[in-house]
Amino acid sequence: MTEAxxxxxxxxxxxxxxxxxxxxxxxxxxxxxxxPRVALPGTGxxxxxxxxxxxxxxxxxxxxxxxxxxxxxxxxxxNIAIVELDEGVRMMSRVEGVPPTAVKIGQRVKARIAExxxxxxxxxxxx
Amino acid sequence: xxxxxRGKTAVVGIGTAGTGEAPGRxxxxxxxEASLNAIADAGLKLSDVDGIFxxxxxxxxxxxxxxxxxxLRPRFVxxxxxxxxxxxxxxxxxxxxxxxxxxxxALICYGSNQRxxxxxLVSMSEPQVWEAPFKPRMPLTAYxxxxxxxxxxxxxxxxxxxxxxxxxxxWAQLNPEAFARxxxxxxxxxxxxxxxxxxxxxxxxxxxxxxxxxxxxxxxxARHLAKPPVYFLGGAGAQWHRAISTMPDLTITAASESGPxxxxxxxxxxxxxxxxxxxxxxxxxxxxxLEDLGFCPKxxxxxxxxxxxxxxxxxxxxxxxxxxxxxxxxxxYGLFLIIEAVTQLRGxxxxxxVKDCDVALVHGNGGTLSAQVTGVLGSAATx
Numbered sequence: 001m002t003e004a005x006x007x008x009x010x011x012x013x014x015x016x017x018x019x020x021x022x023x024x025x026x027x028x029x030x031x032x033x034x035x036p037r038v039a040l041p042g043t044g045x046x047x048x049x050x051x052x053x054x055x056x057x058x059x060x061x062x063x064x065x066x067x068x069x070x071x072x073x074x075x076x077x078x079n080i081a082i083v084e085l086d087e088g089v090r091m092m093s094r095v096e097g098v099p100p101t102a103v104k105i106g107q108r109v110k111a112r113i114a115e116x117x118x119x120x121x122x123x124x125x126x127x
Numbered sequence: 128x129x130x131x132x133r134g135k136t137a138v139v140g141i142g143t144a145g146t147g148e149a150p151g152r153x154x155x156x157x158x159x160e161a162s163l164n165a166i167a168d169a170g171l172k173l174s175d176v177d178g179i180f181x182x183x184x185x186x187x188x189x190x191x192x193x194x195x196x197x198x199l200r201p202r203f204v205x206x207x208x209x210x211x212x213x214x215x216x217x218x219x220x221x222x223x224x225x226x227x228x229x230x231x232x233a234l235i236c237y238g239s240n241q242r243x244x245x246x247x248l249v250s251m252s253e254p255q256v257w258e259a260p261f262k263p264r265m266p267l268t269a270y271x272x273x274x275x276x277x278x279x280x281x282x283x284x285x286x287x288x289x290x291x292x293x294x295x296x297x298w299a300q301l302n303p304e305a306f307a308r309x310x311x312x313x314x315x316x317x318x319x320x321x322x323x324x325x326x327x328x329x330x331x332x333x334x335x336x337x338x339x340x341x342x343x344x345x346x347x348x349a350r351h352l353a354k355p356p357v358y359f360l361g362g363a364g365a366q367w368h369r370a371i372s373t374m375p376d377l378t379i380t381a382a383s384e385s386g387p388x389x390x391x392x393x394x395x396x397x398x399x400x401x402x403x404x405x406x407x408x409x410x411x412x413x414x415x416x417l418e419d420l421g422f423c424p425k426x427x428x429x430x431x432x433x434x435x436x437x438x439x440x441x442x443x444x445x446x447x448x449x450x451x452x453x454x455x456x457x458x459x460y461g462l463f464l465i466i467e468a469v470t471q472l473r474g475x476x477x478x479x480x481v482k483d484c485d486v487a488l489v490h491g492n493g494g495t496l497s498a499q500v501t502g503v504l505g506s507a508a509t510x
Contacts, residue, residue, distance in 0.1 A: 009256075035257045035373075061279075061377055063271035064324040065264060080263050082272055082372050092258040092372040101324065105279040117260035 008036035129394030134510035137356035140169025140342035157338030158238025170353030178230030180217035210493025215500035238338035239457035269371035269495030271323035287429030289316035294438035299449025301479035332451035361393030382419035393503035
């Protein structure tokens with residue numbers, strides 16, 4: 001699936017299209033990387049390989065983007081969170097399945113591949 | 128041991144234009160007027176300017192636009208754009224260029240008509256590809272996330288955040304040029320519209336128009352110009368991330384690195400600082416910078432600001448113009464921090480004058496808590 005010459009960002013997105021949440025890991029250091037890069041930030045190791053993400057994480061920070069309500073009074077508010085994966089890397093995402101105001105820092109969450117802004121992306125549900 | 132640049136250069140002129148609302152005037156017009164005001168304030172001529180330092184929200188090549196508009200052929204330019212902290216970086220870069228003899232009169236300038244042009248924050252800042260699909264409203268979302276983390280980790284309250292807005296307003300009420308001068312209480316802030324939890328609309332800076340500029344020369348020339356020189360004592364920047372989701376710790380900014388380094392360059396200690404001008408795009412910024420610059424321990428800023436401690440008559444003079452929250456915030460506010468610090472160090476701040484103000488710290492913030500640049504300015508008594 002990894003085409004010759006394809007960079008880490010395209011590779012990540014191609015995995016998502018196949019329904020796989022993969023992240024990079026450097027075997028020499030044991031460190032994981034997100035977002036996908038050509039080398040480990042700060043130290044430059046290039047021995048990055050793709051490994052399945054555990055998909056488990058913890059809400060690190062959260063907010064509710066308040067919106068004008070629908071004409072019927074229902075809410076358009078949505079959650080934006082930073083989730084720390086158990087692998088130690090963080091990503092921006094949202095927690096679904098609970099009201100946006102009910103998302104709490106420290107809450108355990110589990111990743112799911114969903115359509116995000118028209119393309120496959122990672123969202124989270126309460127674990 | 129202070130850095131060799133200490134006291135070698137000085138701000139000799141300041142100017143603003145159209146702060147608040149400037150209907151019918153473009154960004155470059157406001158920048159141009161502010162620049163001419165600053166040059167006149169210094170007692171210099173436009174043709175004396177041979178160094179241009181600029182960043183705006185609307186110009187991809189700001190130094191080209193400024194030189195063309197004013198009709199200058201500069202010997203040295205710097206268009207570093209790191210968001211709102213650009214102008215604190217320009218202070219340092221101008222000091223370097225002047226000291227090296229690469230230019231003799233440095234103009235640092237900015238202009239924006241974002242309020243009357245549309246009423247929304249204008250930014251050339253590109254969406255971050257790993258964040259944009261989740262529809263954050265940048266920069267608001269980033270600061271709300273940081274505030275959520277500070278509250279979780281240190282027990283900081285919305286009331287304490289509101290204290291920052293109320294203190295800024297109290298200073299603004301002493302500043303005839305401030306845009307928002309009406310009464311404001313903690314209860315008002317808490318009752319205002321929530322826009323990104325935990326931040327309400329009154330936890331956020333103003334959206335105004337405005338141009339600002341300052342002029343710097345070497346100290347030998349500064350002593351013979353129209354106004355008392357305000358010396359550049361030291362400066363330093365630090366940056367650790369671009370996008371908020373990659374910030375190493377949402378409660379610790381790179382100000383914790385830039386601040387101590389700038390103070391060391393300046394050869395002054397925090398207790399010497401009579402005025403702290405801290406970039407307050409949101410109430411959480413003031414708390415983070417009070418902590419990271421060392422005015423209080425990490426996690427304690429909420430308690431530090433309680434009871435009007437940074438308001439007029441409080442324990443520390445902070446953002447005496449009213450800040451980005453209540454004075455002026457035309458997209459990038461960093462140059463206005465310098466304008467106020469120079470005004471105070473000249474002893475020309477009128478009703479809001481800080482007593483015996485001889486050392487001022489200016490701290491610029493850019494991006495989403497990304498770029499942090501600290502500068503230290505002093506009166507003639509400090510050199």
